[in-house]
Amino acid sequence: MTTASLRDAQPSVYWTSRFPVTETEPVPDGTAADLVIVGGGFTGLWAAIQAKQDDPDADVLLLEARHVGHGASGRNGGFVSASLTHGHGHGMARWPGEFDRLVELGRRNLAEIARTVADHGIDADLRLVGKTTFALAPHHLGELAGLAALHERIGDKVTLLDAEAARADVRSPTYLGGLRIHESGGIVDPAALVAGLAGLADRLGVRRYDRSPVVAVRRDGGGIVLRTRSGSVRAGKVLIATNAFPSPLRRIRPWVLPVYDHVLVTEPLSASRWASIGWADRQGVTDNGNQFHYYRPTADGRILWGGYDAVYHFGGRVDPAYEQRDTTHELLARQFFETFPQLEGVRFTHRWGGVIDSTSRFTPIFGTAMGGRVAYAVGYTGLGVASSRFGARVALDLLRDVPSELTELAMVRRRGVPFPPEPVRWPVVALTRHQMIRADANGGRRGAWLRLLDRFGVGFDS
Known part of the structure; x- marks a missing residue:
């Protein structure tokens, strides 16, 4: 069954397969700008948009190695979360003294994303329907009960589910219980969001150049020079948003662990197939394991299924060849049918992988370099669809070199622990x-x- 289900799966990203790939020309040699942003994913796009909103007269340039959304921003599961801390449980454990403040900032950040999408007519299928985390083992039940109490303390609407209620929500024989979080996030079409944000950046006057990987950054007098394969670019200030890809600012690299995650998407399910699993709210779903799955419906009636088998390659290598991994895709397919045996016979149409920028503390790190003229925000560890907007705002505040509500956060001022070098x-x-x-x-x-x-x-x- 597993082999047959994957036989016709395209080795491509479902989200971006529906959009024609268009790439701008590389940046011309000798180009200059007030602010140069390196990286055309969510962090880079949000930084460009917010920089122009802050100062419409600023000359903002965005450089991308391939095309916008080529990396994690265009190939993730499309979960949006109000949490800035890789989940509220982790946030409370890591930053108890400012947890409530981080919760409020996360809610404000998500509301601003929803407002931007609505005000600018971005058709990204953003649905703030929360999510459900299911228990697959007895010890998960106590963990979810503790998490429910934390959500209730901060005013979230949640429902703790026993086995019967969990299976009434989404029908799987593997569920022993669950936690339905009715708010605090939802799902989105990430590639459509990337396209919408890129269009907004263009309308605001951001200059974008694709096929312009930055290979070096150096200080030059009162400015910064960036070397690309097509020539040099001069900047007043620089914002690094390369995330899992090797940063031209080498000091960032020990803090970021590139980890490959893999995904499957099914063919559209028939009405009877959907009826067999319920899932009336069509919310995003995860399970509570250390190695967890995430899954969600798409607008055209498919199921996206990913996660579990995070893979690190020696030396932190990032290579397109790693995006297809037969053993992992076969494992994911087998686990899919174990979760939903009633879907036997369903086929997968797309299979892919992508690299995640993990940090040792599961949340982004922030900082500056070269006399404060370079700032960075990298390391979202798989939950960057929403928090990347916050990260971009932090990096812009750091470049202003004026203390702000965000730059004073302990989460911003401290970076945690770097990963050891190879071969360790x-x-x-x-x-x-x-x-x-x-x-x-x-x-x-x-x-x-x-x-x-x-x-x-x-x-x-x-």
Whole structure:
């Protein structure tokens, strides 16, 4: 069944396969701008838009190595979250003193995204329907009960589900319970959002150049010079938004772990197929394992199914060849039918992978370089669709060199712990991943290695 279901799956990204790929010309040699943004994903696009909204007269230039949305921004699951901290549980554990403030900032950030989409007529299928996290093991039930109490404390509308209620919501024999979060996020078509934001940036007067990878950044007198394959660009200030891809600012690289995540999308389901699984609210779904799945419906009636098997390649290599991984796609297909046996016979039409910019603390790191003329916001660890707007705002505030509500946050001022260099990094990541799998199989009990990492507030995730 698994092999047959994948037989006709295209090795391409479902989201972007529906849009013709158009690339602008590379940046001309000798170009100059007030602000140059490196990276054309969500962070770069939000930075460009907000910079022009702050100062319509500013000359803002955006450089992208391929085309906007080529990386994680165009190939993710399309989950939008109000959390800026990789989930409220992690935020409370990591920054208890400013947790309530981070919750409010996250809500404000998501509201601004929704307002931008509505005000500018961006058709991105944004639906703020919350999500459900399902328990697949007995120990997940207690964890979800604790998370429900935290959500209730901050005023979120949530429903704790027993096994019967969970299976009435989305019908799977694997569910032992769940937590329905009715607000605090939803789902979006990420490629459509990228296209909409790129169009908005164009209308605001941002100059964009594709096929312009930045290979070096250096200080030159009172400005910054960026070297691309087509020539040099001079900037007053620079914002780095390369995320999982190797940064031209080398000091960032030890903090970011490129991890490959893989995804499948089914053919459109018939009405009877949908009736067999319920899912009336069509919300996003995850499970509560250390290695978790995420899944959601699409606007045309498919199911996107991804996650679980996060893969790190030695040396932190980023290579298009890693986007197709037969063993992982076959594993995902098998797990899909274990979750929804009533969908036997459904075929997958698309299969792909993409690289996630993970950090040891699961949240972005921020900083400046070259006398404050370069700022960066990288490391969203798989939850950047919404929080990338916040990250862009932080980086712009850092470039202004004036303390703001955001730059004073401990989450912004401190960066956590870098990953060790190779050849140590690969075995450390492999050990951590093995211990996470073991904890999932051992009733959630974390061994000595994971407890040590917890003590220092570091880890590995997708």
